[in-house]
Amino acid sequence: MSTDPSEKPLSSWWRHAVILVMVLGFGLLTVVTVLTYTNAPPIPERVIDSAGATLFTRENVEHGQEVFLKYGLMEHGSLWGHGAYLGPDYSAEYLHRLAEVARDTLARERHGLPYAQLDPDTATSLDAGVHRLLKENRYDPATGTLRFSPAEAAAWEVQKTEWAEYFSGDKPAPGLPAKYIRDPHDLADLNSYFAWAAWATVANRPGKDYSYTNNWPYEPAVGNRPSASTYLWSALSLVTLLVGLGAVLFAFGRFDFLGWHGSSKAGHAHDSAFSRWTLTPSQKAVGLYFGVVALLFLLQTLAGGALAHYRVESGAFYGIDLARFLPYNLLRTFHLQLAIFWIATSWVAGGLFLAPIVGGPSPVGSGRASSPCSWPSPSSSSGASAASGWGSTTGSGSSGSGLGTRARSTWTSDASGSSCWRSASWAGSS
Numbered sequence: 001m002s003t004d005p006s007e008k009p010l011s012s013w014w015r016h017a018v019i020l021v022m023v024l025g026f027g028l029l030t031v032v033t034v035l036t037y038t039n040a041p042p043i044p045e046r047v048i049d050s051a052g053a054t055l056f057t058r059e060n061v062e063h064g065q066e067v068f069l070k071y072g073l074m075e076h077g078s079l080w081g082h083g084a085y086l087g088p089d090y091s092a093e094y095l096h097r098l099a100e101v102a103r104d105t106l107a108r109e110r111h112g113l114p115y116a117q118l119d120p121d122t123a124t125s126l127d128a129g130v131h132r133l134l135k136e137n138r139y140d141p142a143t144g145t146l147r148f149s150p151a152e153a154a155a156w157e158v159q160k161t162e163w164a165e166y167f168s169g170d171k172p173a174p175g176l177p178a179k180y181i182r183d184p185h186d187l188a189d190l191n192s193y194f195a196w197a198a199w200a201t202v203a204n205r206p207g208k209d210y211s212y213t214n215n216w217p218y219e220p221a222v223g224n225r226p227s228a229s230t231y232l233w234s235a236l237s238l239v240t241l242l243v244g245l246g247a248v249l250f251a252f253g254r255f256d257f258l259g260w261h262g263s264s265k266a267g268h269a270h271d272s273a274f275s276r277w278t279l280t281p282s283q284k285a286v287g288l289y290f291g292v293v294a295l296l297f298l299l300q301t302l303a304g305g306a307l308a309h310y311r312v313e314s315g316a317f318y319g320i321d322l323a324r325f326l327p328y329n330l331l332r333t334f335h336l337q338l339a340i341f342w343i344a345t346s347w348v349a350g351g352l353f354l355a356p357i358v359g360g361p362s363p364v365g366s367g368r369a370s371s372p373c374s375w376p377s378p379s380s381s382s383g384a385s386a387a388s389g390w391g392s393t394t395g396s397g398s399s400g401s402g403l404g405t406r407a408r409s410t411w412t413s414d415a416s417g418s419s420c421w422r423s424a425s426w427a428g429s430s
Contacts, residue, residue, distance in 0.1 A: 039205075039212075040212075041199075041200035041212035041213075042139060042141065042144075043058050043061050043062070043196065044058060044061075044139060044144055044145060044146035044196075045057065045058050045143070045144030045145065046058070046144065046145050046146070047145075047146045047147075047148055047192075047195075047196075048145060048146070048147050048148065049147075049148055049150070049153040050147065050148070050149065050150050050153070055148060055153060055156060055192075056156075056189075056192040056195070058144075060188070060189045060192040060193075061189070061192055061193050061196045063186075063189040063193075064189035064190045064191070064192050064193025064194070064196075065193050067181070067186045067187075067189060067190045067193070068090075068190060068193060071180065071181055071329075072327075072329035072330065072333065073087070073090070073329065075328070075329035075330075075332040075333055076173070076175060076176060076327075076328055076329040076332075077089060077090050078090070079091050079197055080197065080201070080213055080216070081216065081217070084328070084329070084332055086174055086175045086310055086311065086314065086328050087173060087174060087175065087176075087328075089217065090194050090197070091194065091197040091198050091200075091201055091217070092201075092217040092219070094155075094159060094194040094195065094197070094198040095198040095201055095202060095217065095219050095222060095224075096219060096221065097155060097158070097159055097162070098134070098151075098152065098155040098159075098198055098202075098222070099130060099134070099219065099221035099222045100115075100221070101151060101154055101155035101158050101159075102130050102133065102134060102149075102151035102152070102154075102155060102222075103115040103126060103127070103130055103221070105150060105151040105154050105155075106126055106129055106130060106133070106151060107126055109150075110126070110129075111126075127221070130151075130221070130222065130223075131222060131223030133149055133151060134149075134151075134152070134202045134203070134222045134223070135202060135203065135204050135211075135222075135223055136203070136204070137203040137204050137205070137206060138203075139203070146199070152195075152199075155195075156191070156192075156195050159191055159194070159195070160187075160188060160191045163187060163190060163191045163194065164184070164187045164188075164191075167180050167181040167187060167190070168180065168181055168182055168187060172315070172323060174310070174314035174315070174328070175310050175314050175323055175327060175328025175329070176323055176327050176328065176329070177323050177324050177327055180327075200212040200213060201213045201215075201216060201217060201219075201224065202219075202222050202223075202224060209227070210227040210229070210230075211224065214226075214227055214229070214230055215227050215230070277357060280356045282352065282355075282356065283352075283353050283356060286349050286352045286353045289345055289346075289348065289349030289352070290346075290349055292342075292345055293342050293345050293346045293349060296338050296341050296342035296345065297338075297342045299334075299338050300335055300338035300339055300342065303331055303334050303335040303338060304335055306322065306326065306331055307328065307331055307332060307335060309322075310322075310328050310331075314328075
């Protein structure tokens with residue numbers, strides 16, 4: 001902090017602005033969170049066919065979600081657009097196949113021919129029928145029952161075999177080992193989970209002309225096109241961002257009392273401190289942190305290079321079947337975890353390095369106190385990565401993650417009394 005008595009204090013409006021932004025920001029996040037859970041698509045207690053026979057239940061859908069997370073499939077493909085993009089978006093792929101099966105089913109029911117053999121006028125008329133069929137929401141909230149049309153039931157049966165072949169066949173999915181998911185019950189429930197996710201993308205919300213996902217993904221074959229509200233709110237969000245940025249820059253550039261211009265005196269408050277500063281013992285010890293950061297960053301870079309290669313040659317790595325040892329979803333998990341670790345470690349290192357400059361000389365013994373804190377970072381990062389790798393490749397874990405796929409950070413104190421950031425693998429279920 002500057003000791004120049006002629007320098008004006010920072011305007012209190014900065015503090016007011018920060019508090020206001022925090023209150024409004026977290027208030028908006030709270031409202032959006034409540035609306036997200038309130039308006040979430042329902043998971044039916046039972047899904048039945050037109051004859052009333054049960055196809056699958058809520059338990060099947062929820063177990064299918066556990067399978068999806070247990071095998072790290074969101075790090076391979078995506079669902080509702082969230083996830084990785086080497087594999088397919090499973091909800092979009094299921095929806096597209098649903099449209100194809102529905103068209104063929106209706107074409108044979110009405111015309112006795114497969115869809116591909118219909119003349120253009122008849123096919124156009126049938127397409128409109130498919131849109132109406134799939135857009136109709138046949139969920140009964142009173143009983144918790146969802147009734148599938150014959151076309152939807154047929155698509156569920158067809159895709160049960162197709163997804164089983166995709167995940168457990170001799171030909172591996174891109175970036176995954178062959179026979180990745182072997183349990184037939186897991187595969188069946190995974191298909192039911194995809195069926196529910198695809199239904200939520202196409203069936204209209206009650207009283208609305210768009211689906212639970214605002215007609216995402218775009219799929220003309222089922223009538224999924226962007227709604228008017230999608231265009232409106234997309235445009236408004238962009239306009240609000242640009243207007244807000246312009247207003248903030250104008251206010252702080254126009255009004256001096258907000259403290260934008262600062263002191264007319266050249267230089268910075270800490271320029272003199274830097275010019276005469278010599279490294280303290282604690283700052284020298286922090287060099288170990290930066291060595292750890294460099295190591296973790298190098299490992300993340302290597303993992304990123306391997307991930308990029310999967311895009312070019314998903315079945316091999318210069319003749320090596322990399323998916324047998326480091327499947328794409330596992331390697332992507334490592335890539336993300338390593339970024340978290342090196343960024344967190346560099347923050348701690350930067351804070352410890354700058355503390356003596358900002359706050360004054362280091363206490364006696366601070367160099368010895370800083371050193372032990374740097375060593376848990378590489379060991380904990382390798383432990384968390386190994387645990388998540390074991391969980392992903394073996395399918396261990398439950399309800400939301402494989403073993404060790406999450407990490408937690410804690411502040412602990414070592415024997416010398418200094419606070420250290422430590423990260424530990426978290427084994428458990430959500």
